[in-house]
Amino acid sequence: MEEPDVTHEHATPDAPQVTVRGEGRREADPEFARIWVTVSARGRDRTETLTDLTRRNARVLDLVKAQGDTVERLETGRLSISPELGRRGRGEHVHAFVGRVRITAELTDFTALGELVTRLADLEMTSVDGPWWELRPDSPAYAEARRLAVTEAVRRARAYAEALGTSLASLVELSDAGLGGSEMSMPPAFAGARRVAFAAESAGEAPPLDLEPQRQTVTAEVVARFTMRPPAL
Template sequence: MSTEVPPHSAAEQAGPSAAPAAPFGTPEAPRVAVRGEASLEVDPEIARIAITVKARGSDRRSALEDLTRRNLAALELIRSYGDAVEKLETGAFSITPELSRHGRGERVRTYHGRVHLTAVLADFTALGELTTRLADLDLTSVDGPWWGLRPDSPAHGEARREAVLEAVKRAREYAGALGASLAALVELADLGAEAPMAYAAPAPAGMARAYGGASVEAAPALDLEPHRQTVYAQVNARFTITPPQL
């Protein structure tokens, strides 16, 4: 007489060691969840300025020609600073008619032209001189600077490392309060350690705005004080700890 032994399931064949891990801690391996945060203040690496070149004329063609000439003068001035200018971009361009307020019908009184430029500089010594020279051009306004960091700045990585160290320190303190110690890292979640590149708010001392004709003498360079940047980092971390001594 023979008896058949029913086949064991894969989990039974694998033994107790193959049991799925508990989603939460156990009395033998409690879990600790913490958040690590870091905040660093660092010097800026770049500065951005916005340039607006304007022109006006009694007809569309003259306004466009005047705007083209002034835009070229601004571009040549910015390019003359060579490697000090990391990026130069042309933004919005417009030619807008201005209607006369008197008389019947729609009569164009004058045409207004406008073009926007953006320059990014890493040489802050050249920045002060370029800002005032641009502001000294006819019908040209300058806004800025807006200080910031490059996307690949080492400051971002340093903030993330400090946030991780803070998480480990905090978890170790919690474990120590229970008479336990850290056993293993279970999870490390990045909450977005990058600081907003959106350039920081402009420093009051670094704002230049001017309109009108150029003076005979060269305008003095502005003494601009860089605005320090704050870099943030946050991480969530979960650890297992040894059984606490309660």
């Protein structure tokens, strides 16, 4: 009876192994930018406050939508309207009502972004946070970082083999350095990217902001295991 082939996972004198880590780093221009727009309203009457908030929110949405195809994403996030109690006296005496709504917008045209941010920040009771520069999940920069990581792993393994006077024989295993998915990283949206806050201070027409996109750094790490031809020690 013919015996099945056996795969030797562990190193042996006839098939020594070398395990290395490869790292790849790639810089790329951002593909889109995200901004947060917060619209506020405050008044003594709940209905009037909500009306003001609705009007200002519609104005913001109109300005963003006017940018056309350069807007990849436009979403309304948290909406709140709550009473503000007076500091003096007892009981539930409402001093005012405060309303807020947050809008998220993502744009690909950074020249249009600078103009939009300026116009939004010039609106009444409106503030803008951002921009956060980002890459899309399927950006070629990620694949390039992986390729560089694999190339570095092979180079290191060959260097070790050559130091022993031998060469690599075969690849045993190639895996990401992390436990699940690719060990890719880039500056987090809320930490690594440049953040600027804008708020309306005057009703005058302000010149468009000149925003310089922040280049994104993508890294990848792999672990590779090779067999070597037995060296003559």
